Amino acid sequence: MATESNTEKLLERSGLSLPRGEVYLIEDRCKGCGLCIAFCPKHVLVVSDKFNKKGYHPPELVEEEPVNVCINCGFCERICPEFAIFVKEKKEE
Amino acid sequence: MxxxxxxxxxxxxxxxxxxxxxxxxxxxxxxxxxxxxxxxxxxxxxxxxxxxxxxxxxxxxxxxxxxxxxxxxxxxxxxxxxxxxxxxxxxxxxxxxxxxxxxxxxxxxxxxxxxxxxxxxxxxxxxxxxxxxxxxxxxxxxxxxxxxxxxxxxxxxxxxxxxxxxxxxxxxxxxxxxxxxxxxxxxxxxxxIEIVNRKILKDKNRKIYEPDEDLVPPMPPIGEGFGIHVTGLTHDERGYPSINAETQERMIGRINDKIRKYADEIVDYEEFMVDDAEVIVVAYGITARSARRAVIMARENGIKAGLFRLKVIWPFPSKRLEELSDREFVVAEVNNGQALVEVERAIKKRAVFVGKMGGEPHKPQEILKGIEEAVK
Amino acid sequence: MARLELQIGGFGGQGVILAGLVIARALSLYDKKEAVFTQAYGPEARGGASSSGVVIDDERVDYPYPLNPDILVIMSQEAYSTYFPRLKEGGTLIIEKNLVKMDKVPEKVGEFHSIPATKIAEELGNRIVANIIMVGFITKTTGIVSKESAKRAVLEMVPAKVRDLNEKAFETGYSYEEG
Amino acid sequence: MSIIKADTHPLDRYLRTERLPHVWCPGCGIGTVLGAYLRAMEKIGMDPEKSIMVSGIGCTGRAAGYVRMDSFHTTHGRAIPFAVGLKAARPDLNVTVFSGDGDLFAIGGNHIIHAARRNANITVVAINNFTYGMTGGQLAPTTPETGITTTSPYGNVESPFNLAGLIAVAGASYVARWTSLHVRRLEKSLEKALKKRGFSFVEVLSQCPTAYGRRNRMRDPVDTLKYFQKYAVVKNHVNPLEGVIEPNKPFVVGEFLDAPEEPTFEDKLWELTKAEFLHTSQAERSEWIIEHRRHLEVLSRIISGKGGEE
CATH class of the missing domain: 3.40.50.970 (Thiamin diphosphate (ThDP)-binding fold, Pyr/PP domains)
Incomplete structure (x- = not known):
């Protein structure tokens, strides 16, 4: 969504680092609708090849630095109708 | 006060x-x-x-x-x-x-x-x-x-x-x-004045539609953390929809049985001059008042009549009516024969029906005519 | 006293409903009789006709509507045509003198009374109390209800600000001399 | 890095997890909106033990069955009067009606306008997916003109309701419209709606890929959301009557109405039961009623888009 990318640009310009997130999935709740994949502003999710218990393809992560990284925006968590996917802020090691 | x-x-x-x-x-x-x-x-x-x-x-x-x-x-x-x-x-x-x-x-x-x-x-x-x-x-x-x-x-x-x-x-x-x-x-x-209040569910671990021995489940209070779910769908004891024949049989069976089990207690009627009556008028509501007058008029004319007044219509007092089924019966009501169906089912024979389509109650004479017809 | 039926007929606005209700209430609550009040309906309910019935008994009243009134109170010509045939043989007929015209008192009437209730009411200042004048007159002439009870019921059932007027109306009707 | 497997979700404490997955089709927006509702609840610290959800019949009507709070799944169209009765009896509880467009505006249309008129202190979340999903995709009072449904196979010749506009003029205290794509704004709006004393109404346009999208060139749930992305124009406090939705044209989303708080229906009902109210004169009672009446001229200014300020 527009809001997220603006924030990102602003942060980049101001020299601040973006937060990083970790993506969690309750695999068997997923119905493979693809909304999280389609609307992730950083495109970190793709359809996986595997099937879950119900025969759906859950999403999987393709983190490719520096562009396709989870920024913990939480949009996938919010758009998911299944209460299946969520993110947590990644603590710096 | x-x-x-x-x-x-x-x-x-x-x-x-x-x-x-x-x-x-x-x-x-x-x-x-x-x-x-x-x-x-x-x-x-x-x-x-x-x-x-x-x-x-x-x-x-x-x-x-x-x-x-x-x-x-x-x-x-x-x-x-x-x-x-x-x-x-x-x-x-x-x-x-x-x-x-x-x-x-x-x-x-x-x-x-x-x-x-x-x-x-x-x-x-x-x-x-x-x-x-x-x-x-x-x-x-x-x-x-x-x-x-x-x-x-x-x-x-x-x-x-x-x-x-x-x-x-x-x-x-x-x-x-x-x-x-x-x-x-x-x-x-x-x-x-006798007042009955619903049983209140107290145990949060108990399923909300789990009945007591009387087949009635205590009613859970709301706003107290029970987290109840109530639905018009056929539901299991937890209150969750359970769309299958087995649950339907069990839950709807119980909802029926909780009344059937106590039907004899719920049934209520008044017998007026029924003991020696040869003919019994079944009536309720305003019609019972016309019928009571008609019964008195019949007695004055030498006909042993009585009134069986339905105080509770449903459940229907079929058992008692069956016991009285050696008498003749008249059913009076302001419709085309509704209680009549249940009376005839209970007495296992026809009754004289004195119906009216509505607009005014029966004149006692109208019911008296029915009584006379029944003893003919 | 066995079953006794009183019917009051008139047209809408004359207060025949309140008149019947007052008498029934007085009988039931203060004279401790069994009394039922009904508003009669049927074809006569159309065209503005209005009627109330009071059935009195020592025991519980069964059929609550007047069948053949023992006492018939008539306050309009139309009500006279409708209800007079129902008056019991030898029953009491009370009429509003100016609103019901008849050549002579019919034979089946046992007792006859008349009062120009509306005119008296106008003289008292408001024709609306004609019905209470009639209640006072019924109380006096029939004796079916005690004066204290009837008056008490009147005072209870009318608005406070017209209580005095109604009390006067009741007393006037009660002491009216036919002549 | 790969996705981390989880067994529980942050919203699970608000959900009857034993009943998940829910009945809604893959990609259906109802779950998304329900999530937004629960997050809003969490954000404002609304106690789920003191909160009631009432639903009617239909896909959205199933929502009440998934929330871990006292919940009622009633008859078709009657969620609102059930909730009005419950709230009047128990003003101490938060009462939300969560139901669909057909349930709330076709069979239940009369009830919702009256609840808004009374300013009943309930929150109504109306998911508008333009169709009857559960019965297989029939014409709804919200189906866009030309929309193909199983009962408008040649295209819808009726005009749909403008839900937000209708409820605003009926007398609600808070009215907003969002889509299932505008999840963050929806969440914020729901927070306001839940906190608002008085009748609050949030319409959420949502996708029904199975029953509506499939017949209207939006087979994939993503298609409908892309449509929302393309045509939704965020605007606050516009005249709600400008909220008409036409196919393939921009439509307004946003907060239509946020009226000043006034005594609610329940406040007034309960005032009637107080001895001090009953023992005053009729003139004094009338005075109290006038004093506590709804400021209709203010409401009318807000509704006409001219703002509510004096």
Whole structure:
């Protein structure tokens, strides 16, 4: 969504680092609708090849630095109708 | 003096007496839609409920009225609505929800003549079968039929007690004549009025539709962390939808059985000069008063007649009628033969039927003619 | 006293409903009789006709409507045509003198009374109390209800601000001398 | 890095997890909106033990069955009057009606306008997916003109309701419209709606890929959301009557109405039961009613888009 990318640009310009997130999935709740994949502003999710218990393809992560990284925006968590996917802020090691 | 029970003698119409009975029973919520000839119930409740800490709402229609009293009942209040035929038809939808979700409420139906708008201001008794079978599906109805303002008062209390005991909507099946006639009503002191309150579920770990031995589950309170789910769908003991034949058999079976098991206790009738009667008139509501006069007139003419008055119409007193089935029977009602069907089923033979299409009660002579025909 | 039926007929606005209700209430609550009040309906309910019935008994009243009134109070010509045939043989007929015209008192009437209630009411200042004048007159002439009870019921059932007027109306009707 | 397997979700404490997955089709927006509702609840610290959800019939009507709070799944169209009765009886509880467009505006249309008129203190979340999903995709009072449904196979010749506009003029205190794509704004709006004393209404346009999208060139749930992305124009406090939705044209989302708080229906009902109210004269009672009436001229200014300030 527009809001997220603006924030990102602003942060980049101001020299601040973006937060990083970790993506969690309750695999068997997923119905493979693809909304999280389609609307992730950083495109970190793709359809996986595997099937879950119900025969759906859950999403999987393709983190490719520096562009396709989870920024913990939480949009996938919010758009998911299944209460299946969520993110947590990644603590710096 | 406490305002909730107006102890003493009053000269009231049946409609107003029913409203006072409700308040005496502890009713503190009324939602309704004006309709002749029941509007006086709503008007009395509108005036009286605020005085006793109760809420009155005039809803946008009868569908809403019925839904609102179910909501209020789950909110912990004893709740009632009042209507007449056209409104009763609209209420059937959520009457069914009340049966399915086991929600105690009272519906007063002051019958007028139908079908449809019919005779808005005039008598009918044509809702007897609708009171039994009005909503879809299989269930057991409870319907009471008063013949006087005193009984309107007493039976409204009884209707609430039955509703609370069995957790189901109970119908007070009045009629225009009884609703509009005025008579003395004696309101006893509070301590002389028997009040039954619903069993309240206390154990949060217990499933909300798990019945006690009497087949009635205690009602869970809301707003106290029970996290209940209540649905009109067929549901399991947790209250969750369970759309299959097995659950339907078990849950709807119990909803029927909880009434069937105690039907003998619920059944109520009056026998007037029945002991030695050769012919028995079955009647209820205003018709019973015409029939009582007819019975007296018949006795004066040398016919041993008696009156069997239905005080509770549903469940029907089939057992007792069967015991009396060696007598001749007359059924009088202001419809085309509704209680008649049940009477004939119980006595296993034909009865003389004295029906009227509505508009006015039977003249005693009309029923007397039926009595004479029966003993011929 | 066995079953006794009183019917009051007139047209809308004359207060025949209140008149019947007052008498029934007085009988039921203060004279401790069994009394039922009904508003009669049927074809005569159309065209503005209005009627109330009071049935009195020692025991509980069964059929609550007047069948053949023992006492018939008539306040309009139309009500006379409708109800007079129902008057019991030998029964009492009471009429509003100026509003009901008859050549002679019919034979089946056992007792006859008349009062110009509306005119008296106008003289008292408001024709609306004609019905209460009639209640006072019924109380006096029939004796079916005690004066104290009837008066008490009147005072209870009328609005406070017209209580005095109604009391006067009742007393005037009660002491009216036919002549 | 790969996705981390989890067994529980942050919203699970608000959900009857034993009943998940829910009945809604893959990609259906109802779950998304329900999530937004629960997050809003969490954000404002609304106690689920003191909160009631009432639903009617239909796909959205199933929502009440998934929330871990006292919940009622009532009859078709009657969620609102059930909730009005319950709230009047128990003003101490938070009452939300969560239901669909057909349930609330076709069969239940009369009830919702009256609840708004009364300013009943309930929150109504109306999911508008333009169709009857549960019965297989029939014409709804919200189906866009030309929309193909199983009962408008040649295209819808009726005009749909403008839900937000209708409820604003009926007398609600808070009215907003969002889509299932505008999840963050929806969440914020729901927070306001839940906190608002008085009738609050949030319409959420949502996708029904199975029953509506499939017949209207939006087979994939993503298609409908892309449509929302393309045509939704965020605007606050516009005249609600400008909220008409036409196919393939921009439509307004945002907060339509946020009226000043006034005594609610329940406040007034309960005032009637107080001895001090009953024992005053009729003139004094009338005065109280006038004093506490709804400021209709203010409401009318807000509704006309001219703002509510004096």
């Amino acid at each position: 406490s305002k909730d029970i107006l102890v003493g003698d009053h000269f009231l119409s049946g409609d107003v007496a029913a409203a006072e009975g409700a308040i005496a029973a502890g009713c503190r919520f009324f939602a309704g839609y004006p309709i002749t000839p029941s509007s006086e119930v709503a008007e009395r409740m509108a005036r009286r409920l605020p005085e006793v800490g109760g809420i009155f709402i005039q809803m946008e229609d009868e569908l809403a009225s019925m839904a609102a009293i179910l909501g209020a009942s789950w909110g912990g209040r004893k709740a009632m609505t009042a209507t007449s035929g056209p409104g009763f038809s609209l209420m059937m939808e959520n009457y069914g929800l009340g049966i399915m979700t086991e929600t105690p409420v009272v519906i007063v139906n002051v019958q007028r003549a139908g079908p449809s708008t019919g005779l808005p201001t005039l008598l009918g008794q044509g809702d007897v079968m609708q009171a039994r079978w009005g909503t879809h599906g299989s269930y057991q109805a409870i319907a009471l039929s008063p013949e006087s303002p005193q009984e309107c008062f007493d039976m409204t209390i009884k209707a609430f007690n039955l509703a609370e005991r069995f957790r189901q909507p109970v119908i007070l099946l009045m009629d225009e004549s009884v609703g509009h006639l005025f008579e003395r009503v004696t309101i006893p002191p509070k301590e002389e």
